[in-house]
Amino acid sequence: MTLGYIREILRKMSSTTCVQLVPVGVRGMKVLDRDKFLRNVQVPVLKVKEENLSKITQICKTYFLKFEAFRPVQAIESDEIDSYQKCIHLNPEKVSQFTDISETDRTKLKQLGVTEDNFDSKEIQLTYDNWRSDIIFKAVLPENEEGVSGFSQIGHIIHLNLKDHLLEYRPLIGQVLVDKIKTCRTVVNKSNIIDNTFRNFSMEVIAGEEDFFVTVKENNCIFQFDFSKVYWNPRLGKEHERILSYLKPQDVLFDVFCGVGPFAVPAAKRKTKVFANDLNPDSFKWLNHNAKNNKVKSDFFKSYNQDGKDFICSVFKDYLTDLCNGKEKVEGKIHITMNLPALAVEFLKYFHGLLKDEELTAKFDQEIIVYVYCFAIGDESADVAKKMVIENIGCDISSTIIDIFDVRNVSPKKEMMRVTFKLTKEVLFSVSDDSEPPCKKLCVSE
Structure with a gap:
């Protein structure tokens, strides 16, 4: 192949529209036909010798032709009379002629004996195996x-x-x-x-x-469950990790809507004492399975299958009563997680006036931190979340709010928020207006 012929090929390549590396003729396909993704394309290449190959490929990396199941650097298998042994395939969307390679990189290549004379084109065949899923979806x-x-x-x-x-x-x-x-x-x-x-x-x-039986790993714990019967959101892994970082071995955690245990199990494994509750019997089953499977000691873990109201008004209330009477002892803080964002704020009212015995007031001296999650719709997510918490707990707790955190975007103008606040003696011993719990079978969107 003469130099003039190569330059003519390059001239034609540079004068045409850039090659689009996508499948063709598959728009509207509804039943997968892998054979229809076969495509022959002309791509630029550099033919080089084995000598200095590692240095040459390092320079060319940014221009590589990258496909699944495709090696950009391949051996030349033909019986050509030249002495080139390797063929470096370049992306035609980036390079159509040698001068499309940056001047700095061309200078480095020339120092290694690679010039425009090494530049050529080659037809390759792409198959279904070479296309990424996003490229296939875009084409279909x-x-x-x-x-x-x-x-x-x-x-x-x-x-x-x-x-x-x-x-x-x-x-x-x-x-x-x-x-x-x-x-x-x-x-x-x-x-x-x-x-x-x-x-x-x-x-x-x-x-x-x-x-539907799955195994996932999060925060150094293995979780197993039937995904068709319980709730699990992999996008909350970082949030679980954040809350766990606040917990110390001398602390106590009450997890009101614990699911299969993403807060409760790793916390108990780290020797925080945990009281974990979920209404779903399948979640309760897998919660206990995961605690056992992760070798959580029973001294640090108790599980309950109750409605959130009952858990707050019985288990949590009894624990505080025993704490005031000296039957329980907490060296650190009490933490309460309430991760049921569509409904959790409606359970805050059960903390308001939870303790009725006035004799306990003087004995109460415990720091309690609540992490309640909610969905906030609108542009001012933090203000919406704060208002929801205050309205539902039944008193202005603005001064005890520690943090309002945007956990994740759910949909346009809908955020999952976490409001962190101190649950004080004033709230727990206030006179409350007892009312019915929120509807348990409410249809809500996540």
Whole structure:
């Protein structure tokens, strides 16, 4: 191949529109046909000798042609008369001619004997195995519409919340994710509505095995549970870690809506004394399984299967009473986690006037920190969250609020917030207006 011929190829490449490295002819596919993702494309290459190969590839890394199951540096297998042994494949979206490589990098390459004479083009064949899932979805799903914007992975399960316009594509979407994510065996499309007392979702298996038993690791603990029957949000791992960092071995934790134990189990394992409660019998089952599986000692862990109101008005109240009477002893702080963001603030009223015995007032001298979670809708999330807490606890606790923290974005203008405040003697011994608990079967969205 003459230098003039190479330059003619380069001239044609540079005068045309940049090569788009995407599958073609697959728009609207609803049942996955892997063969239709086959595509031949012309890409730029550098043909180089083995000598100084490691230094050359280091310079060229930013220009590499990167695909799944594709090596950008390959041996030249043809019987060409030149002495080149390696072919470095470059991304045509970045490089169409040698001068598209930065001047600094070209200077470094020339010092290693690589010049424009080494520049060539080559046809390669791309298959389904080479395309990433996001590239496949972009090529297949409707244009100018929101695609598969994200998903959660819980153990081997991928959890999707597909928009209505994507529902007819769900078999393809699910199969692509099973193919492309090595740790995935099951894909579910899960309704965004938590439609019952226990915060578990309705779901549909759209690809893979119908296996909901998962194992996940978080904060040095192993959690196992049936994902179809309990609540677990992998996006809360950092928040669990934050709260755990506030707990000391001499502290006590009351976890009112504990689920399968993301706060309770690691806290007890670190020798904080934990009282963990959840109304869902399946959560209660897996909570105890996880405590046992993580070798949590019974001295540091007690579990309850009660409504949140009953847990506050019996277990927590009795503990405070015993504390005042000297039957219990706390060397550190008492912490209360209330992670039921759609309803937790409605349970705050049960702290107001919880202790009726005036003789205990003088004996009460305990720091109690509450971490209550809520959904705040609107632009001023912190103000909304603060107002919700004050209204529900039934008195102005502004002076005892320690922190209002934005945990995560749930949807446009909807934030999951955490309000941290001190539960004081004034609140616990106040005269309260007893009223009915919030509706347990309220339909709420997460």
